[in-house]
Amino acid sequence: MAHEETGSPPLLAVEDLNIAFVHPGGETAITRDVSFTVGAGERVGVVGESGCGKTVTGLSLLGLLPKRTARVRGRILFQGEDLLTMSPRALRRRRGRDISMIFQEPMSALDPVFTVGEQLTETLRAHYPVRRKEARERAIAALEEVGIPSPHLRIDDYPYQFSGGMRQRVMIAMALICRPKLVIADEPTTALDVTVQAQIIDLLCELSDTTGTALLFITHDLGVVAETCSRLLTMYAGEVVESAPVDTVLRRPAHPYSSGLLRSLPGLSERGGRLPSIPGRVPAPSEMPAGCRFQARCPHAADGCEQGQPLRQLDRARLARCWRSAELTLPGAVTP
Amino acid sequence: MNASLTPRPSTQAAGVRADRVRVHFPTRAGTVKAVDDVSFDIRPGETFGLIGESGSGKTTLGRALAGLQPLTDGRLFYDGREPASLNRAERRRQRRDHQIIFQDPHAALNPRMTIAQSVMEPLDILGDGDRASRRRVADEALERVGLAPQIGRRYPHELSGGQKQRVNIARTLTLRPRFIVCDEVVAALDVSIRGAILNLFADLQDEFGITYAFITHDISVVSHVSDRVGVLYLGRLMEQGPAAAVCEQPLHPYTQALLSAEPLPLPSDQRDHRRRIRLQGEIPSPLNPPSGCPFRTRCPRAEARCAEQVPEWREVAPDHRVACHFAGPA
Numbered sequence: 138m139a140h141e142e143t144g145s146p147p148l149l150a151v152e153d154l155n156i157a158f159v160h161p162g163g164e165t166a167i168t169r170d171v172s173f174t175v176g177a178g179e180r181v182g183v184v185g186e187s188g189c190g191k192t193v194t195g196l197s198l199l200g201l202l203p204k205r206t207a208r209v210r211g212r213i214l215f216q217g218e219d220l221l222t223m224s225p226r227a228l229r230r231r232r233g234r235d236i237s238m239i240f241q242e243p244m245s246a247l248d249p250v251f252t253v254g255e256q257l258t259e260t261l262r263a264h265y266p267v268r269r270k271e272a273r274e275r276a277i278a279a280l281e282e283v284g285i286p287s288p289h290l291r292i293d294d295y296p297y298q299f300s301g302g303m304r305q306r307v308m309i310a311m312a313l314i315c316r317p318k319l320v321i322a323d324e325p326t327t328a329l330d331v332t333v334q335a336q337i338i339d340l341l342c343e344l345s346d347t348t349g350t351a352l353l354f355i356t357h358d359l360g361v362v363a364e365t366c367s368r369l370l371t372m373y374a375g376e377v378v379e380s381a382p383v384d385t386v387l388r389r390p391a392h393p394y395s396s397g398l399l400r401s402l403p404g405l406s407e408r409g410g411r412l413p414s415i416p417g418r419v420p421a422p423s424e425m426p427a428g429c430r431f432q433a434r435c436p437h438a439a440d441g442c443e444q445g446q447p448l449r450q451l452d453r454a455r456l457a458r459c460w461r462s463a464e465l466t467l468p469g470a471v472t473p
Numbered sequence: 474m475n476a477s478l479t480p481r482p483s484t485q486a487a488g489v490r491a492d493r494v495r496v497h498f499p500t501r502a503g504t505v506k507a508v509d510d511v512s513f514d515i516r517p518g519e520t521f522g523l524i525g526e527s528g529s530g531k532t533t534l535g536r537a538l539a540g541l542q543p544l545t546d547g548r549l550f551y552d553g554r555e556p557a558s559l560n561r562a563e564r565r566r567q568r569r570d571h572q573i574i575f576q577d578p579h580a581a582l583n584p585r586m587t588i589a590q591s592v593m594e595p596l597d598i599l600g601d602g603d604r605a606s607r608r609r610v611a612d613e614a615l616e617r618v619g620l621a622p623q624i625g626r627r628y629p630h631e632l633s634g635g636q637k638q639r640v641n642i643a644r645t646l647t648l649r650p651r652f653i654v655c656d657e658v659v660a661a662l663d664v665s666i667r668g669a670i671l672n673l674f675a676d677l678q679d680e681f682g683i684t685y686a687f688i689t690h691d692i693s694v695v696s697h698v699s700d701r702v703g704v705l706y707l708g709r710l711m712e713q714g715p716a717a718a719v720c721e722q723p724l725h726p727y728t729q730a731l732l733s734a735e736p737l738p739l740p741s742d743q744r745d746h747r748r749r750i751r752l753q754g755e756i757p758s759p760l761n762p763p764s765g766c767p768f769r770t771r772c773p774r775a776e777a778r779c780a781e782q783v784p785e786w787r788e789v790a791p792d793h794r795v796a797c798h799f800a801g802p803a
Binding site for chain 2: 186187300301302331332333334335336338339357359360361362363364383384387388398401402403406408409411412413414418470471
């Protein structure tokens with residue numbers, strides 16, 4: 138982890154994040170004791186099946202969960218300050234300027250009745266005292282930076298006049314216009330075609346390299362993580378089950394769930410042969426088993442898995458929530 | 474006819490041939506050529522993969538293959554015969570033989586019907602056998618796709634995505650189809666369970682001798698399940714051939730770009746030697762496709778000739794066809 142090597146504190150440190158949704162019948166826990174860090178400029182991928190709590194975790198970092206129904210406990214330290222105890226006003230000052238977000242579906246994240254220029258300058262002017270003219274110039278520069286041709290003309294277009302890939306570029310321009318320290322990208326390429334996805338991935342990596350922006354990349358696609366990130370967090374049933382450098386996980390995953398996800402990728406099996414899969418499904422939040430939450434689907438479950446599983450430190454850079462990690466040799470995407 | 478789920482001998486699998494098929498949609502802004510002059514054949518008992526990005530016409534072509542979309546021009550042959558030449562009884566038989574399974578397993582099920590009702594519905598419509606025998610076939614089909622018959626009492630919202638897609642497969646199976654169009658059937662499912670559903674398709678093919686047209690945008694899926702593949706771009710076939718040849722030694726620049734764009738879960742030191750082809754821009758509007766070769770506006774090998782001449786659909790190796798003036802290894 139980058140921050141450990143440099144000795145400086147991480148950009149983002151999430152500690153024991155417990156998110157629950159409150160309803161008339163009580164409370165349903167969505168995540169349990171989620172802890173992780175993101176170093177300055179680091180790119181961290183978050184993977185897991187649908188229903189594992191990836192998106193909810195991402196939204197909670199920006200305080201975007203509904204106040205009435207979501208109960209968020211724990212600490213979200215951004216540059217040492219806890220975002221959860223911060224005043225709404227102070228949080229608003231950081232949101233969009235220091236931390237921003239890219240959503241999966243650019244059409245629903247952009248406002249259809251304002252031009253992209255108006256939306257870009259709104260973000261900028263909300264945080265900095267810039268004049269209208271200068272804001273417009275900065276917005277044109279931001280569109281140019283994300284590879285939109287003739288930005289001085291396109292700035293006055295409405296979102297519907299852009300294609301899917303171009304809209305996602307606009308979203309990226311908007312997320313980066315204030316030069317944030319951290320961008321949370323929730324499935325930013327899932328709605329795009331594969332050739333366009335490749336362009337957007339390249340763009341995100343390039344911009345993160347040049348501006349030093351850290352990325353928290355939420356995706357279900359392990360291929361995308363391998364191409365963009367240096368560290369991988371695997372989430373299962375509301376918990377972080379593994380945290381390790383991407384290359385390490387691809388060779389030697391330490392948690393059976395990470396291994397199962399990797400083995401399920403069809404590109405890794407012999408053409409026409411049997412495809413591995415993970416039997417069963419993610420347990421519903423209301424019916425979480427005691428002990429290891431993955432045990433019912435795990436090919437390596439044994440006596441002892443019914444015990445609660447802490448996230449154990451395996452070596453300097455690796456954590457896994459499985460007491461058998463040390464004795465198991467789990468297959469990854471490639472042979473080591 | 475008695476309803477049952479007994480396998481047919483695999484020799485009865487259907488062969489499908491598309492001959493210069495066109496499907497055009499007139500709109501106020503002009504004609505959308507969703508499928509334009511596409512020819513290929515699907516051999517009995519094989520899986521024919523159709524790869525394409527959004528706007529390539531793959532879903533329209535799938536609907537045409539399933540008999541749900543009238544052709545603007547061209548002909549489709551099933552077992553060598555055109556639907557128009559069939560009499561009423563034969564056509565009825567053929568409708569039952571040809572089925573389609575859709576992408577969104579939830580949208581394909583009526584939320585107000587129990588699973589058993591949904592699975593029995595095709596047989597109810599055809600009036601096969603009595604109610605008890607239809608129920609038996611439905612249970613058998615559910616069991617065959619790996620679901621307990623008790624699930625029949627439940628409603629779609631109580632099931633997971635994978636279970637719902639199994640229900641859709643079971644419903645199709647009750648008709649004992651010979652040819653199934655699978656339109657993005659695993660796209661809505663988590664990676665962790667895709668394998669199980671794809672294995673199920675393969676098993677059913679072995680057991681019942683079904684021919685598949687497998688439509689997807691996912692190269693790793695199509696490359697894994699298909700015997701032969703066709704690559705679509707803007708309503709036209711760019712390349713077609715055996716899966717191994719097309720996915721490992723693609724000859725068309727578009728196929729090459731598509732394959733190299735697929736993000737691979739490989740460690741950084743094993744990825745660098747891969748040749749990366751990055752396409753500029755996106756697929757043009759089908760309302761106003763480029764002249765000549767439709768891919769030329771994004772093609773790294775395009776020359777003046779590509780704007781003037783539509784490339785010939787030529788066979789460059791046995792059963793390996795390509796539409797490109799400059800086709801060749803990357």
